[in-house]
Amino acid sequence: MDSGLNIRADRDLDFVALGAVVHRLDPGVIPFRKATECQIHVSGGEFNCAANLADCFGMRTAIVTAMVDYPIGDLIAERVRAMGVKGVYKRFAHDGVRGPNMAAVYSDRGHGVRPPVVFYNRANEAAASLQPGDFDWAQVFARGVGWFHSGGIFASLSATTPALIIEGMRAAREAGAMVSFDLNYRQKLWTASGGGGGSVETLTRIVEHVDVLVGNEEDLQRGLGIAGPETRAASALDPDNFIAMIERVVARFPRIRVVATTLRDVQSVNRHRWSAVAWVNGRTSVAPTIELDVLDRVGGGDGFAAGFFYGLLTGEPPEDALKLGWAHGALLTTFPGDTTMATLEQVRALAGGASARIQR
Numbered sequence: 001m002d003s004g005l006n007i008r009a010d011r012d013l014d015f016v017a018l019g020a021v022v023h024r025l026d027p028g029v030i031p032f033r034k035a036t037e038c039q040i041h042v043s044g045g046e047f048n049c050a051a052n053l054a055d056c057f058g059m060r061t062a063i064v065t066a067m068v069d070y071p072i073g074d075l076i077a078e079r080v081r082a083m084g085v086k087g088v089y090k091r092f093a094h095d096g097v098r099g100p101n102m103a104a105v106y107s108d109r110g111h112g113v114r115p116p117v118v119f120y121n122r123a124n125e126a127a128a129s130l131q132p133g134d135f136d137w138a139q140v141f142a143r144g145v146g147w148f149h150s151g152g153i154f155a156s157l158s159a160t161t162p163a164l165i166i167e168g169m170r171a172a173r174e175a176g177a178m179v180s181f182d183l184n185y186r187q188k189l190w191t192a193s194g195g196g197g198g199s200v201e202t203l204t205r206i207v208e209h210v211d212v213l214v215g216n217e218e219d220l221q222r223g224l225g226i227a228g229p230e231t232r233a234a235s236a237l238d239p240d241n242f243i244a245m246i247e248r249v250v251a252r253f254p255r256i257r258v259v260a261t262t263l264r265d266v267q268s269v270n271r272h273r274w275s276a277v278a279w280v281n282g283r284t285s286v287a288p289t290i291e292l293d294v295l296d297r298v299g300g301g302d303g304f305a306a307g308f309f310y311g312l313l314t315g316e317p318p319e320d321a322l323k324l325g326w327a328h329g330a331l332l333t334t335f336p337g338d339t340t341m342a343t344l345e346q347v348r349a350l351a352g353g354a355s356a357r358i359q360r
Helices: 045-055 071-082 161-174 187-196 199-207 217-224 240-252 300-313 318-332 344-351
Strands: 015-018 022-026 039-043 061-069 085-093 104-107 118-121 147-151 178-182 212-214 258-268 271-280 283-286 290-293
Touching: 015 045, 015 161, 022 071, 039 045, 039 071, 045 061, 045 085, 045 147, 045 178, 045 300, 061 071, 071 085, 118 187, 147 161, 147 300, 161 178, 161 199, 178 300, 199 217, 212 300, 217 240, 240 258, 240 271, 258 300, 258 318, 271 300, 271 318, 283 318, 300 318, 318 344
Parallel strands: 015 061, 015 147, 022 104, 061 085, 147 178, 178 212, 212 258
Antiparallel strands: 022 039, 104 118, 258 271, 271 283, 271 290
């Protein structure tokens, strides 16, 4: 059984994402207050999906975003190119002192019982000033597009970014594309900016235009105000809580045809139990549960989304698309940084039940 999504086949671009691209400073297991050096990862929930789909899955992808003409922007643009993603930019000049800036995210990895800590410097962020009219969507989609994606982090940045997301979604729908949205609810960002109104009101306006929704139980509750089940499942890996909420999601947003999330039981920073669940056109699938030895958890959810989207884009049955997302998200946690270093062969092998025995 295929997904029944009827994704446009005559397309020049498989996947177009709209969002902010940032650079993440990563001191590894050292907390920032004691750090002496950092790795720099280029990231952003929407970009991560585009990068994963291009680099691992061989898809033609683009990121629509702000770009500042200064050395940090040059670094980010180089990484976008290196991952095989087409950059569609509104360019900003830097004044040499205050910006506008490409946002910085600070995130150590934690270790064992010490959790990772994430904080931001998004002051005078160029992406937050993006607004409707900044991009020529007809030109972006002129040669065909299969899928359009954005997310809740970008929506939270300012009063104008939600309206830009909706503008892009409407244009994508007119171009025949599937439209997806990852709720990615981040309380710090919504508290700091308000995102053009309350998070529930803002995200509700966006999700009314969505075919495919990604978000866990907390995202649905805090981002959309969807009530959770009266009876709680005994385990974080039990999909019953999430499945019970899907009916409420679809009743409120009848356009939605797909809802998916990862399931994660964090036993320590470096040991997770991992699964996933998806509802596609009324049919629910649940991925296996595996034990993960985690190197860097940041980007695992985007890794899941990318693999799942790839399966749907290529006509895989829903349960197989879910396994591809589950496998790719699991593999992504074994690499440093926010984007993939996996190969499609590795993803398919894990999705098919391969072990971690040495490959000779």
